[in-house]
Amino acid sequence: MAAKGRELKGKGVGSSMTRWRGPLWGSVFFLAGALLLAGCPKKPEVQTGGPGAMAGDKMTKGAPIREAPLRPGEKPSALKDVFFDFDKSVLRTDAKQTLENDLQWLTANSQVRIVLEGHCDERGTNEYNLALGERRAKTVRDYLVAGGVDSKRISTISYGEERPFVLGHDESAWQWNRRGHFVVVK
Amino acid sequence: MTGLWRILLLLLVLWGGMPPANGSAQVDITVTRRAVQRIPVVVVGLQPLQLVSGGADLAARAESILKGDLEFSTIFEVLPPVFLPFDSKEIRLGEEKKVLPSLNQLKVQALVAAYLTKQGKDLVLEGRVYNVPRGAFVGGTRYFGDVKALRTMVHRLADEVVFRLTGERGVASTRIAYASVEKGATELYLMDYDGHNSVLVTGNRSINLSPRFSPDGKLLAYTSYRDGNPDLYLLNLETGRRKKVSALPGLNISPAWSPDGRWLALSLSKDGGTNVYMMGLNGKKLRRLTNGLGISVAASFSPNGRQIVFTSDRGGSPQIYVIDVEGTNLRRLSFQGDYNASPHWSPRGDKIAFISDRGGGSFQIYLMNLDGSGVQQMTTVGSNEDPAWSPDGRHLVFSSNRSGTKDVYVMHADGSGLKRLTRSALNNFAPNWSP
Numbered sequence: 301m302a303a304k305g306r307e308l309k310g311k312g313v314g315s316s317m318t319r320w321r322g323p324l325w326g327s328v329f330f331l332a333g334a335l336l337l338a339g340c341p342k343k344p345e346v347q348t349g350g351p352g353a354m355a356g357d358k359m360t361k362g363a364p365i366r367e368a369p370l371r372p373g374e375k376p377s378a379l380k381d382v383f384f385d386f387d388k389s390v391l392r393t394d395a396k397q398t399l400e401n402d403l404q405w406l407t408a409n410s411q412v413r414i415v416l417e418g419h420c421d422e423r424g425t426n427e428y429n430l431a432l433g434e435r436r437a438k439t440v441r442d443y444l445v446a447g448g449v450d451s452k453r454i455s456t457i458s459y460g461e462e463r464p465f466v467l468g469h470d471e472s473a474w475q476w477n478r479r480g481h482f483v484v485v486k
Numbered sequence: 487m488t489g490l491w492r493i494l495l496l497l498l499v500l501w502g503g504m505p506p507a508n509g510s511a512q513v514d515i516t517v518t519r520r521a522v523q524r525i526p527v528v529v530v531g532l533q534p535l536q537l538v539s540g541g542a543d544l545a546a547r548a549e550s551i552l553k554g555d556l557e558f559s560t561i562f563e564v565l566p567p568v569f570l571p572f573d574s575k576e577i578r579l580g581e582e583k584k585v586l587p588s589l590n591q592l593k594v595q596a597l598v599a600a601y602l603t604k605q606g607k608d609l610v611l612e613g614r615v616y617n618v619p620r621g622a623f624v625g626g627t628r629y630f631g632d633v634k635a636l637r638t639m640v641h642r643l644a645d646e647v648v649f650r651l652t653g654e655r656g657v658a659s660t661r662i663a664y665a666s667v668e669k670g671a672t673e674l675y676l677m678d679y680d681g682h683n684s685v686l687v688t689g690n691r692s693i694n695l696s697p698r699f700s701p702d703g704k705l706l707a708y709t710s711y712r713d714g715n716p717d718l719y720l721l722n723l724e725t726g727r728r729k730k731v732s733a734l735p736g737l738n739i740s741p742a743w744s745p746d747g748r749w750l751a752l753s754l755s756k757d758g759g760t761n762v763y764m765m766g767l768n769g770k771k772l773r774r775l776t777n778g779l780g781i782s783v784a785a786s787f788s789p790n791g792r793q794i795v796f797t798s799d800r801g802g803s804p805q806i807y808v809i810d811v812e813g814t815n816l817r818r819l820s821f822q823g824d825y826n827a828s829p830h831w832s833p834r835g836d837k838i839a840f841i842s843d844r845g846g847g848s849f850q851i852y853l854m855n856l857d858g859s860g861v862q863q864m865t866t867v868g869s870n871e872d873p874a875w876s877p878d879g880r881h882l883v884f885s886s887n888r889s890g891t892k893d894v895y896v897m898h899a900d901g902s903g904l905k906r907l908t909r910s911a912l913n914n915f916a917p918n919w920s921p
Contacts, residue, residue, distance in 0.1 A: 387803070387825070423849075425827045425841070425871060426695060426916060427740040428797055428804055430709075430716065431753065431760035431781040434737055457715065458737060462672060462693045469887075 378405045379414070379482035382440060383475060387424065389435040391443060395480075399440065402482070403447040416440050417481040418458040419465065421474035426460055433458030440480040524563035525651065527596040528570065528589055529553055530577040535602045535609075537633065544633070545602045548611065548640045552600060554680065555644030555658040558905075560880050560898050561651075565594060582614060586621045594618050596651050600643060608632055613643040615650045624650045637682055657876050661920040662883055663687070663697035663706060664894050667912040674708055676723075679876075679896075679919070681907030687721065688712075698741050699920045705767075707731075707741040707750060718752055720767065731769040736760075742785040742794070744811075751775070751785035751794055762796055764811065775813045782807075786831045786838075795819070795829040795838055806840055808856075819858035825849070828872055832879045832899075839864075839873035839882055851884055853899075864901045875899075877921045883907075885915035 379402045382395035391399065406412065418437030420429035437456035445451045465481075466473040529552060532545040556562040567574045571588050582599045589597055597616040602609060614626035627646050629639040641658040648656030660679045665672050671691040677684035688694040690712040697708045706721045716739055718732035732738040736755035743750060750765050759779035765772050776782040780800040787794055795808045806820040806829045820826035823844030830839045838856065841849045848869040854861045864873075868888030875882060876896075881903075883896045889906070892913035897904045908914040 387799075423869075424804070424825060425784065425797070427753070427783040428781060428799075428827055430695075430737055430739050431755065431783050434755050434760060435781070456736075459693070459711075462695070 377409075377412070377482065377484040379484065381482060382480045384436055384478040384480070386421065386474070386478065387432065389432060389439045391439060396443070399443050399447070403444060403449065406444065406449050406453075411486075412484055413453045413486040414455075415483040415485055416454055416456045417463075417483060418456065418460075419463060419477055419479050419481060420461045421477040422461045422464060422469070423474065424461070426462070430458050430460035430462075433460045436478075436480050525561060525595045526565055526593060527556060527562045527598060527647075527651075528565050528574070528594050529556070529598045529600065530574040530582065530585070531579070531599045531601045533575055533578075533601070535604065537604065544609065544636060548600065548602050548636060551637055551640040551680075552598070552644055555641060555656075556598075556647065558680070558881075558903065559644070559648055559656060559658070560903070561648060561654070562596075565592075579612065582616055583621065583623075586616060586618055589618045590621070596624075596647075598643075598647050605630070609636060609639070611636075611639045611643060613646060615647055617651075637678065641678070654878060657878050657881065657919075660877060662894065662907065663699060663918045663920070664885075664908065664914055665695055665697065665916040666908070666910065666914045674706075676920075677907065681894075681905075684908075687723075696740055696916055697918050698743060699918055700743050701745055701747040701921055703921045707743065709739045709741070718750075731767065732765060740783045740785065742787055744787055745789055745791040751787065751796075753783040753785070762794065762809075773813075775809060775811070776816075784828055786829055787811075788831050789833055789835040795831055797827040797829065806838070806858075819854065819856075821858070822861075830874050832875050833877055834879040837899075839875065841871050841873065851882065862901075864897070872916050874918050876919050881919075883917040883919055885913075885917060 380398050382391065382398050384395070385392065416437045418433030418435065420433050434456070437458055441451070441454045441456050444454060461477070464473070464477045465479060466476040529549065532549045534543045535545040536543055553564045556564050569592065572585055577585060577599060579601050582597060586597065595618055597618055599614040599616070601612045608630050609632065611629040612626065615624040616622065617624050627643065629642055631639050638659070644658035645656035648654055657679055661676050662679055663674060663676050666675050672693045672695065673686055674688045674694045674697045675684045676687055687706065688710065690710065693711040695709045697706050699706060704722060704724055706723055708719055708721070709716050710719050715733060716737050717730055718738040718741055720729045720731050732752060732754070734754055734756040737760055738752060738754060740753040741750050742752070748767065750767065751762055752765060753760050754763050760781045760783060761777065762775045762782045762785050763772055764775055775794065776798065778800055780798060782796055782798040782800070784797040785794045786796070791811065793808055793810055795806060797804050798807050801818065803824045804827045805818055806826045807816060807818050809816045819838070820840070820842065823842045825843040826840055828841045832839065836856070837853045839851060839853050842852050843849055845863070849871055850866065851864040851870045851873045852861050853864060864882065865886065868886050870884055870886045873882050873884045880899055881896055882899060883894060885892050886895050891911065892915045893906055894908045894914050894917045895904060895906050
C-alpha cells in the first residue's frame with residue numbers, strides 16, 4: 301500500500317499527451333455501462349477496447365461524454381465498471397453480476413495488476429466524496445479479494461467527484477459517475 | 487439645494503424604508519437601527535489623474551474601489567456626493583478641516599480625504615481620516631506603488647480607515663484561495679477579496695483541492711494528486727517553497743489549521759474508514775481523533791482551539807458533529823435533512839456555517855449556534871457549497887451553481903450584499919479566506 305503513490309508517480313495524470321484518447325475510451329465505457337444497466341443482451345459485443353469500440357463512438361456521438369484520462373501503460377481489458385446508488389458504497393445486484401464476470405477475467409489473467417478508482421457524482425461536498433469514493437473502491441477490492449484475487453494485484457484510489465465520467469447535472473449523468481472504475485496497469 | 491433640504495434628504499437615506507405610519511412600531515425600530523448602525527462617512531479629494539492624456543482617470547478608479555471597500559465592510563455607509571453642500575472633488579490636500587462643521591450638521595461621523603498624485607514612475611496615494619463630530623484628525627498614511635498596485639494601495643487605505651475608526655482589522659487587503667477546473671486539471675488560485683488579480687498557485691496539471699490559509703497567512707495547506715495519490719502539501723506563499731507533509735496510503739485530505747498555527751487537523755484513510763487526525767506541521771506527532779469505519783472529514787477548529795466541528799456519516803448519513811481536540815465529548819449538532827456537511831466555525835466563535843439539503847433537493851448554506859439551535863438559512867438560489875468565513879466574521883464566501891457553472895460568491899453574514907467573484911466556463915469552488 302505504501303508504494304501506491306509511487307506507482308503512479310510522474311505519469312502525467314491528465315496530461316496533454318494522453319488526453320486526446322479520452323473521448324474514445326469515454327464513449328466505450330459509457331456504452332458498455334449503458335448496455336450493462338439496461339441489461340442488453342448484446343453485452344458481449346461491446347467490450348472495452350474490443351471490436352465494438354468504433355461503433356460505440358459513433359452511436360454516442362453528441363451524447364454528453366466526458367474525457368477519461370488514460371495513464372500511460374493502461375491497457376484495454378474486459379473488466380467492466382460497477383455503479384453505485386447515491387451516497388452508497390454497497391454493491392447492488394447488477395454490480396455483483398458485473399464483478400463475477402470481472403472475477404473470471406482476473407482469474408484467467410492472473411498476471412494482470414489493477415488500480416480500482418472510486419468515483420462519485422457531483423452532489424455533496426468534494427471532501428466527503430473523496431472519502432466516499434475511497435470506500436467504493438475498497439468495497440470492490442474486498443469483493444474481488446474475497447473471490448480469490450490476490451490483494452497485492454489491486455491498489456485503490458479515490459477521485460471523489462473530481463473526474464466525472466459523464467458531464468451533466470441530472471441523474472442521467474450522475475448514475476455513470478458513481479462508479480468503481482478498473483484500470484489495468486500491468 | 488438649501489441646507490435644510492439636504493438634511494431632510496439625508497435623514498431619509500439614513501432611515502431609509504421607515505414608513506411614516508404609526509402602526510407596526512417594533513418593526514420600524516429594527517429597520518431604523520440597522521441602517522443607522524453603519525457609520526455615515528464621506529469621501530473627498532481624488533482629483534482626476536491621467537498618466538497619459540486621454541487615458542483612464544486613475545483617481546476615479548481609486549474612488550470607486552475605496553467606496554466599494556467601505557460599503558462592503560458593512561461598517562460604513564458612504565454618502566453620495568449629491569448630499570454634500572460642496573463639491574467633493576474641490577477639497578484640496580490640507581483643506582479638509584474647512585468642511586468638517588458642515589459635515590457634522592449632516593450627522594456624518596467620519597471624513598476620508600484621499601489624494602492620488604504622480605511622483606516619477608510611481609503613484610502616491612495619500613489618505614487622511616477625520617473624526618467629524620470632534621473635528622479632529624485621526625490619522626493618515628501615504629502609499630507608494632506603480633499603476634498595477636493601485637488596487638492594493640486603495641485596499642490598504644480602506645483597511646486603515648476601518649482600523650482608525652473602529653479598531654478592527656478590515657478585510658479589503660485579504661485574499662481568497664479557490665480551486666478552478668481547467669482542461670483535465672483542477673488548479674488552485676489566489677485572488678483579491680473582491681475577485682480581482684487572480685494568480686495561479688499550483689500549476690501541476692493534476693487535481694488540487696481544499697486550500698486552507700495558515701492563521702498567519704504565510705502557508706497554504708492543500709491536497710494534491712501531483713504524485714498520483716491525494717497527499718497533503720504546505721506551500722510557503724512568501725518563498726514559493728512546497729513541502730509534502732502527509733503522504734500516507736489512501737487519502738490525505740481536508741486540512742484545517744489550529745488557531746495557533748502549530749497543528750493541522752486532516753482526514754486520513756490509512757486505518758480503514760476515513761478519520762480525523764491531528765498532525766504537527768512536519769507531518770509528525772500524528773494523533774487519531776475520531777474512530778470507526780465511517781467517514782469523518784471537513785474539520786474546522788473553534789477559535790479557542792479546543793474543539794473541532796466536522797462532517798461524519800457515523801449515524802448513517804452525513805451530519806455535523808463536534809468533538810474536543812482530546813478526542814472526547816463527541817456530540818451531534820445536526821438532525822434535520824439527509825445531508826449536512828462543510829461546517830466552518832466563525833472567527834467570532836458564536837456560529838457554525840454549514841450546508842444542508844433539509845430544504846429538499848439542492849444544498850443551501852445555513853448558520854447555527856454552537857449547540858445546533860437557531861438555524862438560519864442564508865441562500866435560496868441554486869445549489870450552494872463550501873461556506874467559509876471572512877477573518878472578521880462579517881462575510882461568508884461560498885460556491886454556487888446558480889449561474890449554471892460553479893462559481894465563488896461572497897455575501898454579508900446576514901445574507902445580504904451578494905457578489906459574484908469568479909466567472910469562467912468551468913467550475914470554481916472550495917474558497918478559503920486569508921487572515
